[in-house]
Amino acid sequence: MRFMFIVKxxxxxxxxxxxxxxxxxxxxREITAGRMLYSGGLTPLAMxxxxxxxxxxxxxxxxxxxxxxxxxxxxxxxxxxxxxEALSAALEFMTLHKDLFPGWEGTCELRSFAxxxx
Numbered sequence: 167m168r169f170m171f172i173v174k175x176x177x178x179x180x181x182x183x184x185x186x187x188x189x190x191x192x193x194x195r196e197i198t199a200g201r202m203l204y205s206g207g208l209t210p211l212a213m214x215x216x217x218x219x220x221x222x223x224x225x226x227x228x229x230x231x232x233x234x235x236x237x238x239x240x241x242x243x244x245x246x247x248x249x250x251e252a253l254s255a256a257l258e259f260m261t262l263h264k265d266l267f268p269g270w271e272g273t274c275e276l277r278s279f280a281x282x283x284x
Contacts (some may be wrong), residue, residue, distance in 0.1 A: 167202075169252045171259070173182040174236040175272030185266040187283070192259065195243070201255070205242035217225045236273065252276050 176216035181189075208214075211230040218225050246252050256274045265269050 167246055167248060167252075168198055169246055169249075170277050170279065171242045171244065171256055172238055172275040172277065173201055173240045173259075173272060174238050174275065175269050175270065176236050177239075177272065178237075181263075181270075185262060188262045188266055189259075190280075192262065196255070201244050201246060203243045205240065207240040208238060211237055239272075249276070249278070252278075272279075 184241075193202060193205055200232040214231075216227045218229065230254075242256060244252065244262060246255065253276065256276055260274050263272065
């Protein structure tokens with residue numbers, strides 16, 4: 167099964183170097199094992215834009231977005247056996263944050279990819 171991990175947080179600063187190093191080591195291990203297909207961090211909201219449809223109109227809104235409480239800071243796509251394996255991987259990843267980034271709060275959302283019919 168293919169899963170996307172979406173990491174959200176209200177924290178705006180960069181992660182500490184120890185966390186960056188630990189995440190890199192974890193990513194190398196998972197890529198080498200063939201479980202992580204790709205991953206990436208995202209730039210700050212101020213560098214982004216949104217294209218919205220509201221009231222039948224298209225609008226482009228440049229960042230930052232004042233209504234954003236939690237922001238997607240990064241993502242990873244994994245090929246795993248099942249949801250339990252995905253939960254184990256997410257728990258390991260989030261434990262790095264808990265241990266190496268005191269005060270950080272966030273969420274790692276797991277979503278499996280929908281398969282096309284047939």
